[in-house]
Amino acid sequence: MEEEGRYYVVRRKAVPDVLLRVVETKRLLRANRGMSVSEATGQTGISRSSFYKYKExxxxxxxxxxxxxxxxxxxxxxxxxxxxxxxGAVARFHANIITIHQSIPLNGMATVSLSLEVRQETEDLTGLVEQMEGMRGVREVTILSRE
Structure with a gap:
């Protein structure tokens, strides 16, 4: 039923706590190279088995x-x-636009599809999405795919 390698984009509020703790454990391990998995999972309050089960x-x-x-x-x-x-927001985050398409506006609204390529210098795309969501005139930003 479920395809291997299929990805979903889920807002943080819908993610179970254990998975958020796995992400935090991974962050701790990256930030503290000498830290053991046992130490990191102890700080985040999850078991080592949960970490290894979901870390990838x-x-x-x-x-x-x-x-x-x-x-x-x-x-x-x-x-x-x-x-x-x-x-301009895409440029400030140093992403490369691959394709852009804007629908014909209907009832004062249009849909823009942007395909972006992440480059070495690209900043955190979460910040880009949040900045777009906060712009005057933007009603909704949806992540369609990440390849």
């Missing part, structure tokens, strides 16, 4: 790898300059 299956959206591709769908108001503001 969860990672923050912002943990990106150079060459990775992200596709976003963004619902925006039909206002002059709003598309330029979105593209």
């Amino acid at each position: 299956d969860i990672f923050p959206f912002g943990d990106t790898v150079s060459g990775q591709k992200i596709t976003l769908s963004i619902e925006i108001l039909d206002e002059p300059g709003l598309l330029a503001d979105l593209l």
Whole structure:
């Protein structure tokens, strides 16, 4: 029933606590090279078996790898300059735009699809999505894929 290698994008509030603790354990281990898994799991309050069970299956959206591709769908108001503001945010985060498509505005709304390539210098994409969500005229940002 479930396909191996299939990915889902889930908001933080929907992720079980144990998985968030696995992410925090991984962060601790990266930040403290001499720390053992036992020490890190002790600090985050999960068992070593839980860590090993899930460690390869969860990672923050912002943990990106150079060459990775992200596709976003963004619902925006039909206002002059709003598309330029979105593209400016992408530039500030140092991502490379691969494709861009904007639908014909209907009832004052348009949908923009952006496919982005993560580059070596690209900053945390979680910040990019959050910045877009907070922009005047942006109604919704949806992550369609991460390859």
